[in-house]
Amino acid sequence: MTASVGLAAVDHVQLAAPPGSENALRAFYTGALGMTEIAKPPVLATRGGCWFAAGPVQLHLGIEQDFRPAKKAHPGLRVTGIVEYAARLEAHGVEITWDGDLPGHRRFYAQDPAGNRLEFLEPDTDAG
Template identity: 60%
Template sequence: MSVDVTAGHHFGGLHHVQLAVPPGGEDRCRRFWGDVLGMTELRKPPVLAARGGCWFRGGDLEVHLGVERDFAPARKAHPGILVRSLGSLAARLEECGHEVTWDGEFPGHDRFYTRDPFGNRLEFLEPHPAS
């Protein structure tokens, strides 16, 4: 956990990332985040489950997919998700029909972009090994 001494508070990483999805998109979320990416679906608290959407966990990352009535995909804004075995993930996405666009412009990392089934932009990156 990093400490910002000047501000007097601490940031410890992210608990979750939330992305918007259209109404009725839960089954497509389950296929992408669960079946393709291999994340585990979490049970939402009942009061939140009534709103629709679904939550997933992979490693220390949670992704919350929330229903937005007037949905528009996030084409620029995106989560940057750290992974190990980036090439393996890219191959899995491509074999499941998802386009992967590699981008070598982030210092110290390999990375690519893809989109979820609704067009939300996703970035996956892996740090280069320490020399």
């Protein structure tokens, strides 16, 4: 493989959600997480679901008829100001669970309205 060929970045992460959950997802991802909803291409919009972005991060929520949230799989979302970000989520009624098991990072977990597990982490600059 030459230097110009290979993976460059993660373009987006797709999560599943149950039919009819779009309004709750919009409230969570735009309100609690502070993301912006982005338009789906018209050919994909007919399938339901919704897409969100914050800077280079994109999360696509697709509708799955027989939806069951994954218990272990999740996106890991890098944040800045993790303590303040956790407080923001809690102010929106989101339950968070802190986890100190990743050396060199501060992190917590939360769930979206569909039950998808989300990890939020920030390098711990005090872990030197």
